Amino acid sequence: MSTAMFTSVSTRSASAYKRVAVQTSIDGASPHQLIGLLYDGLLESLGKARVAIERGDVEVKGKEIGRSVRILEEGLKASLNDDMGGELAVNLRGVYNYSILRLTEANLKNDSALVGEVSKLITTVSDAWKSINPIQAPNA
Template sequence: MYTPHTHRAGAGAYARLGVETQAMSASPHQLISMLFDGAITAVGMARHHMAARNIVAKGQAISKAVGIVDNGLKAGLDAKAGGEAGAALVANLSGLYDYVVRRLLQANLHDDAGALDEVESLLQGLASAWREIGTADR
């Protein structure tokens, strides 16, 4: 029998399949862009759930953003690329990602929408710079 729940579950599975297919055919540069997009989307969802006072969903969205930043963006940094200048850039980005994770955790603990705004702004700036690098390589 068709129910709204099965429709949502089917739509979610279809969306996941689309993202998985996109990720499988993406270049490493595009994968990083996808990580930024996912983190920014998760922060937006956390803001929405925070405003709606949905504590569980807010925590899940923030956890997703933390996971993307820590296990995706930060873990993907390569300190050996680019020599000494590259190592310095990696160290700076690693520190910035640590700061973003701390701000996300503070936002979760204190229902701090301002911290979410700050994180979103930082991630958007980094994502924009990353995309500019991609267009310069073409």
């Protein structure tokens, strides 16, 4: 049997630790912090997609762009509340839709610059989000 089909104990341990650390972060996070974690995951995935395009790794590119779009659609857009968020929620939805469009183009054209454009845009939004100090209401 080939040893290539097995991962090393340290690799499995590191992977398990990462899953536990992520789950712990999620379990103890406020709604505000959860959005911050989504931004972090999105930016990480965008970075991986950009590197994959530059290396010519089509499989990883597709996986990471797909993951980025899912975070935008199922995480960030889905969390918007137009009634409570008003114009800000509408504007963020526009940013997310634009980002999805640009990522689709990046995937079709193998264009890392388009992924970089989205990354820069999301970094700006993420930094602004993380600078907000949410006021916690009692029993919230």
